[in-house]
Amino acid sequence: MAPVPGRGEPVSKRFLVALGGVALALSLAACGGEGAGSGDSGSSGEKPADLTIGVSMPTQTSERWIADGKSVKEKLEAKGYKVDLQYAGDDIPTQSQQVDQMITQGADVLIIAAIDGTALSSQLQAAADKKIPVIAYDRLIRDSKNVDFYVSFDNYKVGVAQANALLVGLGLLKEDGSKGTATGPFNVELFAGSLDDNNAHFFFSGAMDTLKPYLDSKTLVVKSGQTKIEQVATLRWQQETAQKRMEDLLTKSYNDGTKVQGVLSPYDGLSRGIITALQNAGYGKGSAMPPVTGQDAEIASVKLINDGVQSSTIFKDTRLLAEQAVIASEAFLQDKTPTANDSKTYDNGVKVVPSYLLPVVTVYKANIQKELIDSGYWTAEEVAAGQAK
Structure with missing residues (x-):
């Protein structure tokens, strides 16, 4: 020591x-x-x-x-x-x-x-x-x-929460954790953070342990075949890198008329890049955007959740x-x-x-008021604008 x-x-x-x-x-x-x-x-x-x-x-x-x-x-x-x-x-x-x-x-x-x-x-x-x-x-x-000491959140549980939020977004689970009405199969893609950040491995491990039964049963299908952290990692957590990878996935794995129906994203910045790629490819026009998860309750993403574009984020106070x-x-x-x-x-x-x-909280549109506004983390005006004062 x-x-x-x-x-x-x-x-x-x-x-x-x-x-x-x-x-x-x-x-x-x-x-x-x-x-x-x-x-x-x-x-x-x-x-x-x-x-x-x-x-x-x-x-x-x-x-x-x-x-x-x-x-x-x-x-x-x-x-x-x-x-x-x-x-x-x-x-x-x-x-x-x-x-x-x-x-x-x-x-x-x-x-x-x-x-x-x-x-x-x-x-x-x-x-x-x-x-x-x-x-x-x-x-x-x-x-x-x-x-000498480490202060953090339970990062494995962050990954578990992100995976569960994806399952909620797909309708396989309800927000209370009970079984949903959807049955699948659903095409999903996976993203992870930077390999040199120890947390990225905990996030991905928690998520994959949670998703494994659904992947094994083919309820979830990763069309790209990219399921290892080395394949899905995003150096330095860069939004532009995530957007480019999502664009490449759509071009290479979804050029047969099929659609990606959900995306596991470990961080709001990556989520916004992924969403931009999806929107540029026509997703969300005339139909709902596929569920895209996130983390950190960044104000730009909270607005997207409030607007029904991003499905969820993990709030770490x-x-x-x-x-x-x-x-x-x-x-x-x-x-x-x-x-x-x-x-x-x-x-x-x-x-x-x-x-x-420290513990974490999953934020959906329904609990933005309770978890983020009532707690004073963001104001209602900031959420509406998508910008911090």
Whole structure:
């Protein structure tokens, strides 16, 4: 395990954090009062303003990562910490350089959402050498012992939820999980995320385990024959890449008058590219668009769901994820171990990383109001416009 701050090191900022008298525990009402630092309230002998937390996010091309970075920064700054937030523009060398700089400039904790989960080994070793705790944020960092904690959602269950949403869209299941009235067979195509993102494998595994009985019985048929993650992956989760692949699938596998009747998509950005390809091929004109799943409840896709174009998305409340990152950061700063609710699942190839996993919600048109608007995640005006204010 990576060195834990305070073990055998001289008096430092982190050691002093454990000596004062101000309780810093943060609880999550949405999680029944439990959290990564639940029960670990601590105290500080040095002002939070003297402590810096480096936050490395992968890109600003996705609404989701912009929201994550903003939420983490705001929540940390609200507690008085200095925050060094950097976006890497989907460029691995840029992220490596930014993390190097955070370490050099004296970050006390690092929160990292990696572009490539295997590309930061030297940076993590440098952090460990300086006894800087590393929290992997939503994307597991692989092949390193120097990952101290992981905050995320239950990514296997995200895949299960996406597969079930596809089955609901096809009428094979109802939204409550009971059997639907449709019988099939249905022609479907499969998409996955970027192979260098550990989450993509969990999403796809959960989805395929759920769809397997339907594929085995030929209730679902993948006309292209592309059912392995290596065949359906989308590098860097790029919308344009997904659109091009969907166009190629329609040209090569559906040039005989048959139609694709459903698409498993793991992310809203890919979903929009897939939908554009379908629309350009005449789908949705005079008939319903085939069900296309998604993830992240991006506002452009929520509008599409509200308009009956995209069928569903998986809502991962990043506000709660940001809170868990803050809780874990404070636990480390207080010389304590963050509380995990999963210590078995996330093996990064070198160690099982203690994790705190949050639940997810499937959003259809019928529950946009309840899950996204009433919760304050989006406003009704934003949903109608398909644009964040």
